[in-house]
Amino acid sequence: MNRIIFSLFILTSCTIKNEFSINDWAYYRGDNSVSHYKPFDLINKDNVHKLTKVWEYKSSDHDLENRSQIQCNPLIIDGVLFGTSAKMKLFALNASNGSLLWEFDPYDGMFSSHGTGVNRGLNYFRHSSGDRILYATYSKLYAVNPSNGKLIQSFGENGIVDLKEGLGRNVDSLLLAANTPGVIFKNLLILGHRASESTGAVPGHIRAFNVFSGKIEWIFHTIPYPGEYGYDTWPEDAYLRSGGANAWAGLSLDEKNEIVYVPTGSAAFDYYGGDRKGKNLFANSIIALNANNGKRIWHYQTIHHDIWDRDLPAAPNLVTITKDNKNIDALAQITKSGYLFVFDRKTGEPIYPIKEKKVPKSSLIGEFSWPTQPVPTIYPSFSRINLSDDDYPIRSKEAREYAKRVWESSKYEEFLPLSLSETILFPGLDGGGEWGGAAYNPNSGIIFINSNEMPWSLKMNKKEGLTLGKTVYNSGCMICHGEDLKGNLGVYSNIPSLVNIKDRMTNKSLEEIILNGKGIMPSFSNLSNDEINAIINYLIDPETENSTYEKMNSWPYPYVFGGFKKHYAPDGYPAIKPPWGQLTAIDLNKASILWQIPLGQHDDLKKLGLIETGTENYGGPLVTSGGILIIAATMDEKIRAFDQNTGELLWEDKLPAAGYATPSTYIIDDKQYIVIACGGGKLNTKSGSSYVAYSIN
Structure with missing residues (x-):
């Protein structure tokens, strides 16, 4: 009898919707x-200059070596703020004053590594039987x-679901981290x-x-199984062995039409696709x-056979486009490459034509790069797409000559496949657009996108001649510590050097870090004992490892990734x-840029007159109906307010650490607040532990 009642309860719960106050985030x-929009105007263009800090909550569990981050976009519901800390603790605050109500530690004090993932947000499910928060750590x-x-x-x-279960194969030793929340539809949490x-x-x-039991109700195979659409776009056994094609950036949901939109990333191995x-x-x-039920309605592939790690970096914005005097329910997708793709979200038809551009062919043995790639024809790019001599730095002769030397010794062309030579990727691996995503004002039809414009260099190396330790290093460590072991490059720009590590650490200490992770380094517990011993010996003495270990035969590709580097001049x-x-504002109805401004400043360069x-x-x-745009995001550790119509700076304030996150806004007792997580830790900036709230007193 109890079993029957429970089943009926689950079925009837499908009709109950998440309903929240308009004042909540x-x-x-x-x-x-x-x-990223709220119809709030208590803080507006006329009074935003009066914003002051009204409270600050310090979780005090950031990494003192500046390798932790907080990327959480907090929820505020019924006067309570829900957020996460640098150590993935979930907490609740009084949203009026920032006082702690409770804290949940999924690691019970045993958190060990800031690697492999962060938490960017939460899902809140409201139900008559009791509310619940669904959130993931790793x-x-x-x-x-x-x-x-x-x-x-x-x-x-x-109270816990293991996300490594239910993927159709054993992945216990492999990396899986749900950094970004999914979407809740009826009684389903849909998640990448x-x-x-x-x-x-x-x-x-x-x-x-x-959402009640944690049971998997449906699954969509992004690497199709036999008989499924798309199966013939892979080798026959890819569904058994290939990985990636994953949605790490979050999802969008059209509740009215009951459609979930999934932006996926590249297949793995990211930079060589000879086996796919x-x-x-x-x-x-x-x-x-x-x-x-997870059935495919339509799809559009923005990169064919990706060999550049051009993941779709953020969930698409669901928008309304006016074209030929007709309103179209549409979807706008930002990309790392700086392009903006816009589609009819019901049919998948592009709002304006997208051309297939012929691109260079790969020179690597066994690689079958795709001959064309999609490029929008009408909507403007929101960042520079191509490099030319006009893009050399002008601040000093030294910086200009360095860039000229690097560019002339490297290969560059849009969609140029990687080779054994240095290849420039621009915009780099972090965009263009990134995981913060775009904001959209439904009243104006304007989409707002912050972006990066940094060239990166990448290359491949031949597998032959590599030893086990060197190969393990290349595949798992080089991406952060660099080919020369000197560190301080890559996404975080605060990676420690491994040069002469034997003078600082024992073999046992190295093994413990490899197995458990430390700081932003994840655990590599999936390595075999032979691989762990080989990488330790390589780090301790590369020359000895070269003569001691057999050539690497288990690496399945003829090439290994030779690492990447951002293009920094000698002045840093x-x-x-x-x-x-x-920061770019694009009018989606006119398919034109409304305004575009530099975002952020460098204090040392300001002294030299280089401000913008x-x-x-x-x-x-x-963005809000008050006509303002609020954003932190920059490495100068500031939060700023801009006029949505003009891009004019209206207000700014210094944060306790950089706000590499998206702000939230809410109203309590007729008072509007803006709150931002200040975790820092990226781009060689200090780590922080604070959430800071602003309002007008």
Whole structure:
């Protein structure tokens, strides 16, 4: 009898919707259409200059070596703020004053590594039987009672679901991290995840979990199985062994039409696809799925057979376009390459034509690069797409000569495949657009995008002649520590040097870090004992390792990734003419740029008269009906307010650490607040532990 009643309860619960006050910020990035927008005007263009800090909450668990981050876009519901700390703790605050109400630590004090992932946000499910917060840390999904911070024992196993289960193969030793929240549709949590970018990656299948039980209700195979659409765009056995094609950046949901939109990344191994001949659907695709059952409605692939790691970096914005005097329910997708793709979100038809551009052929043995790539024809790019002599830095002769020397010794062309020579990728691996996503004002039809403009160099190396230790290093360590072991490059720009590591650490200490991770370094517990011993010996003495170990035979490709580097001149600043970060407003109805400005400043360069440089940036904007845009994101550790119509700077303030996150806004007792997580830690900036709230007193 109890079993029957429970089943009926689950079925009837499908009709109950998440309903929240308009004053709440109840969804990651504002709403299921990821607009980053609220119809609030208590803070507006006329009074935003009066914003002051009204409270600051310090979780005090940041990394003192500046390797932790907080990227969370917090939720505010019924006067309570829900956020996460640098150590992935979930907490609740009084949103009026920032006082702590409760805290949940999924690691019970045993958190060890800031690597492999962060938490960018939460899902809140409202129901008559009791509300719940669903959030993930690495490969675990938790259901937490928002009133007291306790696990809801009926969900999964004692409140926890292992996300490594239910992918159709054993992935226990592989990286899986759900950094970004999914979307809740009826009684389903639809969720993607992060995967490794090297060999042995988990598949990126999209799953819908029952919000009450944690059971998987449906799955969509992003690497298709036999008989499924797209299966013929891969080798026959790809569904058994290939990985990636995953949606790490979040999802969008059209509740009215019951469609979930999935932006996917590249297939793994990211930079060589000789073992995955074909277009590789549904990697690098926008996929429209029936939210009830996961069935494909339409798809569009923005990169065919990706060999540049051109993941779709953010969930698409669901927008309305006016064209030929008709309103069209549309979808706008930003990209790392700086292009903006816009589609009819019901049919998948482009709003304006997209051409297939002929691109260079790969010179690597066994690689079958795709001959064309999609390029929008009408909507403007929001960042520079091509490099020319006009882009050499002008601040000094030394910087200009450095850039000229590097560019002339490297290969560059849009969509140029990697080779054994240095190849310039521009915009670089972090865009163009990034995970902060775009903001959209539904009243004006304007989309606002912050972007990076940094050239990166990448290359491949031949496998032959490599030893086991060197190969393990190349595949798992070089991406951060560099080919020369000197560190301080890559996404974080605060990576320690491994040169002469034997003078600082014992073999046992190195083994413990490899197995458990430390700082921003993830665990590499998937390595075999032979591989661990080989990498330790390589780090201790590369010359000895070269003569001691056999040549590497288990690496499945003829090439290994030779690492990447950002183009910094000897003075430490980007080896390209500014702007290095931009904020762009695009009128989607007119398909034109309304305004574009540099975002961020460098204090040392300001003293030299170089003010409008922009900086590299991570995080997203917030827009309101008050006509303002609020964004932090920059490495100068500031938060700013701009006029949505003109891009004019209206207000700014210094944060305790950089706000590499997206702000939230909410109203309590007729008072509007803006709150931002200040975790820092990227781009060689200090780490922080604060959430800072602003209002007008």
